Structures are given as structure tokens and as C-alpha cells.
Amino acid sequence: MLLRNTMLWLAGNDLVKRTIVRTPLSRALARRFVAGETREDALAAARTLNQGGASVSLDYLGENVHSAAEAEATTRTYCDLLHRIAEHGLNCNVSLKLTALGLDIQRELCVRNMRQVLDVARQTNSFVRIDMEGSDYTQLTLDLWEELFRDHGYQNVGIVLQSYLYRSAADTERAIQLRARVRLCKGAYKEGREIAYPNKVDVDRNFVALARRLLCDGNYPGLATHDPAIIAWTKRFVTEHGIDRSSFEFQMLYGIRRDLQRELLADGYRLRIYVPFGEAWYPYLMRRMAERPANLLFILRSLRHG
Numbered sequence: 265m266l267l268r269n270t271m272l273w274l275a276g277n278d279l280v281k282r283t284i285v286r287t288p289l290s291r292a293l294a295r296r297f298v299a300g301e302t303r304e305d306a307l308a309a310a311r312t313l314n315q316g317g318a319s320v321s322l323d324y325l326g327e328n329v330h331s332a333a334e335a336e337a338t339t340r341t342y343c344d345l346l347h348r349i350a351e352h353g354l355n356c357n358v359s360l361k362l363t364a365l366g367l368d369i370q371r372e373l374c375v376r377n378m379r380q381v382l383d384v385a386r387q388t389n390s391f392v393r394i395d396m397e398g399s400d401y402t403q404l405t406l407d408l409w410e411e412l413f414r415d416h417g418y419q420n421v422g423i424v425l426q427s428y429l430y431r432s433a434a435d436t437e438r439a440i441q442l443r444a445r446v447r448l449c450k451g452a453y454k455e456g457r458e459i460a461y462p463n464k465v466d467v468d469r470n471f472v473a474l475a476r477r478l479l480c481d482g483n484y485p486g487l488a489t490h491d492p493a494i495i496a497w498t499k500r501f502v503t504e505h506g507i508d509r510s511s512f513e514f515q516m517l518y519g520i521r522r523d524l525q526r527e528l529l530a531d532g533y534r535l536r537i538y539v540p541f542g543e544a545w546y547p548y549l550m551r552r553m554a555e556r557p558a559n560l561l562f563i564l565r566s567l568r569h570g
């Protein structure tokens with residue numbers, strides 16, 4: 265827990281960031297988790313994964329942008345990406361963060377940008393997943409998503425719920441009631457015990473409880489985890505309850521547990537790989553490091569040589 269918190273602190277420290285981003289070792293490490301810096305890199309990775317049987321969600325890295333111009337540039341990147349995905353005939357949608365589309369600057373700007381992306385997704389018959397950020401954004405994200413989904417009638421936008429948050433049980437019921445598509449994950453940010461389960465065993469238990477609800481009554485849930493015990497539980501649960509394999513998908517991150525990815529595909533389960541790309545890979549890399557503190561060694565070494 266201490267190491268995890270240290271990594272998440274490093275994710276937000278500018279001086280450390282400037283040092284780490286420059287070192288060849290951390291750039292090499294980033295390549296394991298990030299498909300590359302350009303759209304071509306991302307589309308090539310998507311094609312390779314499609315050929316192996318997995319579907320894909322592309323994430324253009326960059327969060328908490330500080331100017332409207334940056335948010336609009338990100339919006340254009342997503343629109344272009346959706347067109348290219350359609351042109352290339354890829355089995356691929358997109359994931360994005362509302363703070364990358366201007367949520368910190370002005371809510372209306374973010375709604376406008378989201379509507380542009382969702383209009384292109386609608387034209388190209390695609391789907392947009394709004395990633396879930398830290399808890400300062402949970403309510404803002406869910407409110408904005410519901411406005412788009414319910415009030416503006418965009419059925420092609422889904423959300424993410426995190427099993428470490430106590431509130432996610434109620435949010436799951438709300439999503440089920442709305443027939444909305446949910447990606448369920450454990451949660452990757454540093455959260456206090458007032459709002460989040462402090463012990464991993466409870467986070468895991470809650471994941472299973474929420475997954476059970478979504479598998480029974482949800483709309484094509486995405487179960488986003490590399491946890492072998494939860495994956496084994498899911499396989500047993502769907503078999504015992506006669507739940508069709510085409511009514512849900514597993515989701516995993518690019519570069520993590522490729523062995524499990526291959527296994528699921530070979531067993532005939534649906535699997536979507538979340539593929540991040542872009543130059544702003546630092547906070548993403550730090551969150552992946554925090555999930556596996558053994559990786560701290562890489563960072564310390566890169567600082568020493570940097």
C-alpha cells in the first residue's frame with residue numbers, strides 16, 4: 265500500500281516527471297504498455313490485435329488539459345481516429361477521459377467536444393467509453409455522461425465503475441436501470457478510506473458482487489481485470505447460469521498478462537484490449553507501476569542513470 269501510494273504520488277509530481285520522462289529506460293518501459301506515439305502506431309497495434317482475435321479500444325493519452333485549444337485538438341484527434349478506424353474496417357472503439365476534453369476548463373466546452381466525438385461515432389457506427397478518473401471527478405463524470413446518454417439520446421456512450429468505491433453498488437443499479445453499458449474495473453487512483461475500500465480483498469469481493477449484477481441484468485458489460493481468480497469465477501458463473509458468452513466481454517490492458525489474453529481467446533471468450541497511445545504517457549505509466557510495485561525498481565534505476 266505504501267509503495268502504491270508512492271507511485272501515485274510520483275504520478276503527480278512535476279519535477280520527478282520531467283526527470284523520468286527523459287530517461288531511455290522509462291521510455292523503453294512505456295513501450296511495453298503504450299502502443300506508440302502516433303495514430304499510425306495505434307491503428308497498427310489494433311490491426312495486429314484484431315488479427316489475433318481481440319477487439320480493441322484506443323485511448324489517446326493526455327488528461328487534465330489546461331486550455332480550450334488543447335481540448336479541441338484532442339477532440340479532433342478522436343474524430344479523426346474514429347474515421348480512420350471505420351476506413352480500415354477495424355473491430356475497435358475509443359476510450360477517453362473527460363478532463364482531456366476540457367472538463368477542468370468549462371463543463372459546456374466538454375459537453376460540446378463530447379457531442380462532436382459522439383456524432384462521428386454515431387456516423388461510423390462506433391462506441392465511446394468514458395474512462396473513470398479519480399474521485400474528484402466521479403459525480404461530474406456520471407452527471408455529464410447521463411446528460412449525454414439520457415437527455416441527448418446518445419446510446420453509443422458508456423461509463424466505467426470502480427469496485428474500490430463504496431458508491432459503485434448504487435451506481436451499478438442506476439446503470440442497469442438505464443440499460444447503459446458499463447466497464448467494471450477495480451480502480452487505479454489513490455482514494456481515502458472514507459470513500460473506498462482500503463483492503464484489496466474487499467475491492468476484489470465487491471468486483472465479484474458488481475460483476476454478478478451486471479452479468480445477470482446489465483447491458484453487455486465489460487469486465488476489465490487481469491485477476492485470474494475473478495476470471496475463473498466469471499467463467500464458472502456464466503456456465504452455471506447459462507449466460508451467453510456473446511453477452512459480455514473481458515477487457516485487459518495492452519501489454520499486461522498476454523498469457524491470459526491468449527488463453528481467453530483460445531477458449532472462445534470475447535476480449536477487448538485497451539490500447540493507449542500518444543506522447544503524454546507519464547501518468548498512465550505511473551498508474552501501471554503502482555499496480556505492480558516490483559516495477560518501482562525500474563523507476564529508481566532510471567532516476568539514478570537519468
Ligand code: FDA
Nearest residue numbers: 395396449450451452488489490491515516517538552555
Ligand atoms: P490486480 O491488481 O489484482 O492484478 C491481478 C493480476 O494482474 C496481477 O497479479 C498481475 O499478474 C496482473 N497485473 C495487474 N496490473 C499489472 C501491471 N500494471 N503490470 C503487470 N501486471 C499487472 N481504472 C480506473 O480507475 N479507471 C478506468 O477507466 C480504468 N480503465 C481500465 C480499462 C481496462 C481495460 C482495464 C483492464 C483496467 C482499467 N483500469 C481503470 C485499471 C484498473 O482499475 C486496475 O487498476 C488494473 O486493471 C489492475 O487491476 P486488476 O483488476 O488487473 O487486478
